[in-house]
Amino acid sequence: MISVKYFASLREHMGRAEDRVEAVHARNVAEVWATVARGVPWPVNMLAAVNHTYASAQQQVYDGDEVAFFPPVTGG
Amino acid sequence: MAIYVRDIAFDPWQVLARHQQGLGQCGRYGATACFVGTLRDFNQGEAVAAMTLEHYPGMTEKYLGAIRAEAMQRWPIIDALIVHRTGTVTPNDTVVLTAVWATHRAEAFAACRYLIEELKTRAPFWKHEQVGESARWVEHNTPG
Numbered sequence: 292m293i294s295v296k297y298f299a300s301l302r303e304h305m306g307r308a309e310d311r312v313e314a315v316h317a318r319n320v321a322e323v324w325a326t327v328a329r330g331v332p333w334p335v336n337m338l339a340a341v342n343h344t345y346a347s348a349q350q351q352v353y354d355g356d357e358v359a360f361f362p363p364v365t366g367g
Numbered sequence: 368m369a370i371y372v373r374d375i376a377f378d379p380w381q382v383l384a385r386h387q388q389g390l391g392q393c394g395r396y397g398a399t400a401c402f403v404g405t406l407r408d409f410n411q412g413e414a415v416a417a418m419t420l421e422h423y424p425g426m427t428e429k430y431l432g433a434i435r436a437e438a439m440q441r442w443p444i445i446d447a448l449i450v451h452r453t454g455t456v457t458p459n460d461t462v463v464l465t466a467v468w469a470t471h472r473a474e475a476f477a478a479c480r481y482l483i484e485e486l487k488t489r490a491p492f493w494k495h496e497q498v499g500e501s502a503r504w505v506e507h508n509t510p511g
Contacts, residue, residue: 296423298421298423298491298493299421299493299495299504300493300504340423340426340491343423343425343426343429344426344429345489359423359426361423361491361493362493362504362506363506363507364487364488364489364490364491364492364493365487365492365493365494365504365505365506365507365508366420366422366451366463366486366487366490366491366492366493366494366508367404367451367462367463367483367486367487367490367492367508
């Protein structure tokens with residue numbers, strides 16, 4: 292199982308803070324997004340992380356991973 | 368510890384004084400540079416009543432630690448400190464503190480600037496502003 296988290300405005304757009312995806316349904320970050328977003332294209336400027344490290348859409352994912360999607364960061 | 372993510376208000380000058388007392392490096396550092404980020408009561412031409420800072424626990428600490436380690440490796444500095452608020456802040460509250468202790472000012476200034484600029488582009492924090500009766504997500508930081 293892959294744990295999926297959403298933050299900030301993206302969490303509001305999704306209407307939830309997290310999801311869980313069967314690892315067999317997603318081989319990479321883009322496929323995780325396609326699964327949880329149900330056809331909604333990858334939002335412009337959306338960032339992703341796998342296990343707390345920034346990741347590209349093409350990065351492979353594995354059972355037990357934590358994938359996060361969020362807008363550009365605005366700390367400081 | 369030199370990385371702190373705090374959900375309650377802090378006085379940056381007290382934190383600096385306390386951290387410096389605990390350094391145990393008396394006589395070694397000749398330069399201390401710091402940046403203190405404070406919440407303004409206006410943004411993009413509108414009055415800001417409050418702001419809530421959200422972050423990604425775990426990833427935040429990982430990136431703040433990495434940014435600090437990079438600064439320690441890149442410049443010959445003695446110590447570096449990062450403190451960042453989360454939760455709800457109001458105007459005049461401190462949002463962020465970065466500080467560097469070094470032998471000379473050149474590396475102190477450069478490393479301190481590196482800490483805040485890298486934090487702003489890589490650490491997973493997000494700002495949600497209360498403007499009048501409505502609220503909005505801050506979409507990007509202002510240029511340095």
